Amino acid sequence: MATLLDIARAAGVSKMTVSNALRGKSNVSEATRARIIQTAQRLNYQTNLAARALSSGRNGILEFIIQDLDSPFYSKLAKEVSRAAEANGMQMLIRQSLYSAESEKSALSSTNSLFCDGLILATPQLSGAEARTLAQSRPLILIDDCSPDPQLATVNTPNYEGAYQAIAHLLSVGVRRPLLLGGTFIDDIDAIAADSDSASAARPLRTVCELRVAGAAQALRDHGFELEPAQCLPVDWTYELTRTVIREMAERAHGDFLFDGIFGMSDVAALGAIRGLEDAGLQVPDDVKIIGFDGVTYGDIATPSLSTIDIDMTAMANMIVSRLMEQLNRTDTADSGADYDSAPRNGDHSGDGGNIGGTVGVGGSGNNGVHGGNVHNNAASATRTAAANSTDSAPTVDVAPFTLRARESTLGRATRIH
Amino acid sequence: MATLLDIARAAGVSKMTVSNALRGKSNVSEATRARIIQTAQRLNYQTNLAARALSSGRNGILEFIIQDLDSPFYSKLAKEVSRAAEANGMQMLIRQSLYSAESEKSALSSTNSLFCDGLILATPQLSGAEARTLAQSRPLILIDDCSPDPQLATVNTPNYEGAYQAIAHLLSVGVRRPLLLGGTFIDDIDAIAADSDSASAARPLRTVCELRVAGAAQALRDHGFELEPAQCLPVDWTYELTRTVIREMAERAHGDFLFDGIFGMSDVAALGAIRGLEDAGLQVPDDVKIIGFDGVTYGDIATPSLSTIDIDMTAMANMIVSRLMEQLNRTDTADSGADYDSAPRNGDHSGDGGNIGGTVGVGGSGNNGVHGGNVHNNAASATRTAAANSTDSAPTVDVAPFTLRARESTLGRATRIH
The missing domain is CATH 3.40.50.2300 (Response regulator)
Incomplete structure (x- = not known):
């Protein structure tokens, strides 16, 4: 099968040029690159790639x-x-x-x-x-x-940490009774709301939603509030469904919506909630303040622009x-039989994972870096x-x-x- | 190298079961599937896949x-x-x-x-x-x-056809002077606006934008209007840039915006335009009516919901x-040396590609299926x-x-x- 050297000889260039051309480097002219690729294909170099995978077990x-x-x-x-x-x-x-x-x-x-x-x-x-x-x-x-x-x-x-900050910030702008919206977290709301640490001991938190509810509950507790089960609304976090559920809830309340803030546990849920409130004649942020979770591009384009827990993707x-x-x-x-690093990595968050608590932007309150416990x-x-x-x-x-x-x-x- | 039969024998199942398990079929129990995968890996079946690519030149x-x-x-x-x-x-x-x-x-x-x-x-x-x-x-x-x-x-x-329908519909709801917004189409606006057919003859239309402008120009002409170069605003169709450009244009007009409609040549451009108009104190659709192009999910979530040329993706x-x-x-x-179908396929749009003119939904005017010419x-x-x-x-x-x-x-x- 053809090697880089075979291609180089057939195309009348150096082996390095062949390598550069096939790896798409910019220091090869288009004419040369085209000639090299044609030569590689004529010599069935593609098949040779399969051979390389065969010998190395790798294909990149x-x-x-x-x-x-x-x-x-x-x-x-x-x-x-x-x-x-x-x-x-x-x-x-x-x-x-x-x-x-x-x-x-x-x-x-x-x-x-x-x-x-x-x-x-x-x-x-x-x-x-x-x-x-x-x-x-x-x-x-x-x-x-x-x-x-x-x-x-x-x-x-940052399920726990982000939810903690979201609720803490809602409280900091005057919200007293936030609704937690989205996902499924039905089983243990009482336990989670009562005490996330002991709940964790009794039945370890297993889902994204449970962790987000636990973080929210802890933030409420740290600010002197308790999370009541009625403040948790599990609903599949799609835009249309969230919009419908919130509109109906607001209409049933006859203008006296029971919540002055919503933590949409995804941005899509939060965007649906905004629209559902508008459908029912309520205003964001005057009647209900809202924050989402994810930091997706939709939130920037939406009207109004969405506040959110912006994950550093x-x-x-x-x-x-x-x-x-x-x-x-x-x-x-x-x-290859050599030694490898088998040191335990538990709790090693000093590198990429170091910024556990996140940073707080415009108007954020403190409480960084806490509650990564679970x-x-x-x-x-x-x-x-x-x-x-x-x-x-x-x-x-x-x-x-x-x-x-x-x-x-x-x-x-x-x-x-x- | 291991074959399916080798894996079947080693795992104590039929060759068909191995095949089903590796292809992820649901008629294999999880326990059996796990055993088969482990066996396949122990026998280095992965390498065998590279060998198959080597012999067939295909990897799917x-x-x-x-x-x-x-x-x-x-x-x-x-x-x-x-x-x-x-x-x-x-x-x-x-x-x-x-x-x-x-x-x-x-x-x-x-x-x-x-x-x-x-x-x-x-x-x-x-x-x-x-x-x-x-x-x-x-x-x-x-x-x-x-x-x-x-x-x-x-x-x-559907660059030409979609643009034609977008403009025809703007005219049908009372727009008299639409702005064409987005992309780069600077070179030949005069020629395209004057007559897209002769422009096409002089210098063939080459870009998405040129085709969209040509379709729009033809729709205007068919309804007794002419596209003036001032109605074409080339601007990189990103949300933020479009928003800024439209806001500044509207503010310069001091409340007397020169256009009563906008064809955003992408949905993102149209969404930016809506926001830019709002920034300048103008109302959609009362002051300016808007339609986009693409049919992306953003347009459904946006407030207001975007009208658009919804490509059947x-x-x-x-x-x-x-x-x-x-x-x-x-x-x-x-x-393999056998005969193959070499019949020319030019103009064969009777299959998937058959619906050239598209269909028109709520409130759409006619003119389907026209102007696919270019x-x-x-x-x-x-x-x-x-x-x-x-x-x-x-x-x-x-x-x-x-x-x-x-x-x-x-x-x-x-x-x-x-």
Whole structure:
């Protein structure tokens, strides 16, 4: 089969020029590049790439399984993860599951997934345990797997910390009775509302929503309020559904809406809530102040502009890809028989994951860096299990940093700072 | 190397069960699936996949190069193309170029692109000719390449036809002086405005914007108006920039805005325009009526809900993938020495591409199915060139169907029907 040298000889250029041309470097003229590619194809160099994968077991492709390419959260995350992968010399095979557990199982066990060097799995319908079984022995990162005993490296959105800041900020602008809107968190609202720490001890928090409710409950408690179950409204966080539910709730209240603030536990839910309030004749932020969670592009374009917990997607993507590259490199090192770094990484948030509490932007109150407890306890109690082939390093749980983006259009002016 | 039968024997199941498990079928229990995957990995079946690619030259992966995963147009298109690819048993390697010609060159000439079975290239910074050179001999579909002499199979958005309908509808609700907003179309506005047919003869229309302006100009002419150059405002169609430009234009007019309607040549431009008008104290739709182009999800969530030329992305994605699969199948057939279908496909729009003029929804006026002329002339005059390895079939130009989505919130009530 053709080598770079064969192509170089046939095309009348140096081997370095062939390499540069095939890697798309800019220091090769278009005419030369075209000639080299034609020569490579004539000599069947493509087939040679398969041979290289055969010998190295690598092809430079990472697979990223997301729910929906046209969801504002996933499209922003996919953009940043794709950028981070390319910066590490890898390419992304992005596959969407369209919210189907069956599709995720298929993706994880399909032959082409076996062909990829590593996998990233975003908020799956499957549990971490199921994903682990299906993807066993392959480098894998889970996103927002909040199971208390993760056996795989995980990168989470700032569920607890962001919710804490969102509620603290609503209180700081005068809200006294916020509604928590979105997702499903029915089981343990009483327990979570009563005391998230003891709830955590009794039944570990497992879902994104439970962590967000726990963070909100703690913020209320720290400011002298208690979260009542009636303040939690679980509703699938789609725009249309949220809009309808809030409109109906506001209309039933006959102009006397029971809540003076809403924490939409996703931006899409918050945007739907704004529209639902408007449908019912209420004004944002005068009647009800609103903050979302995610920091998606929609929120900037919306009227009014949305206040939100703005996840630093760039940092989150860098965490995801760097953790996956660590696993790949450990696998390589282990395969070659050399030593590898097996030091436990529990609680190591000094790098990308360091900014746990996030930063607070315009009008934000304090309370940075607090209450990362649940997530980190999870990491600390994790069973030490192989995260990649033949290695024995502990899984990591990283939490993405965030900024509180406060806008007068949805929060009004600060009336009281705690 | 391990075969399916080897895995079946080692795992104590049938070969069919192994096949079902690896393809993710649901008729295999999780326990069995897990055992089979572990066995496959123990026997190094992954490497065997590389061997299969080596022998067949195929790995079932298509590459889709788009500008930006977090743009509402591309994220919706990527979702649908991904779905269509999966329906054809293929997987998408989605790569974003972030609006960089250099990145597109790199993507087209990189080794992993050579590794893919086929390529889809969306509205590139590169010309069709450059893309052709870089991707030579590989199955490739261009999206929105409007060059008048395409040598590659192309799927276009309904640039001319959609713009025609957008303007016709603005006129039908009483607009007399619409502004055409977005993109770059500086060179030939006079010629295009004067007569798009003769302009087309003098210098063929080459860009998405030129086609949209030509369609708009023809609609005006057909209704007894002429497009003046002052009605064309080229501005990079980003939300923030469009918002600023329209606000400043409206403020300079001191409440006497020179236009009673705006055709935003992308939804993002239209949404920016709405906000810019609001910033300047003007009301949509009372002072200015607005329609966009694309049909992205943002437009539904926005306040007010956006009227738009709603591209049928599902149909467009089906066109794209089916055209690519045709090329792949021709390549296969050619490789195996059998006959293949080399009938010219120019003007064959009876299948997916058949609905050229689109359909008109609520409040739409007539004029369906007209003025596809430029695009089809392009197809008809195309040089017949190899579209895939060793085949001799003419390239195709398909145009995605669309619906005019008219909403009172941005268009008001119809005051006059033409």
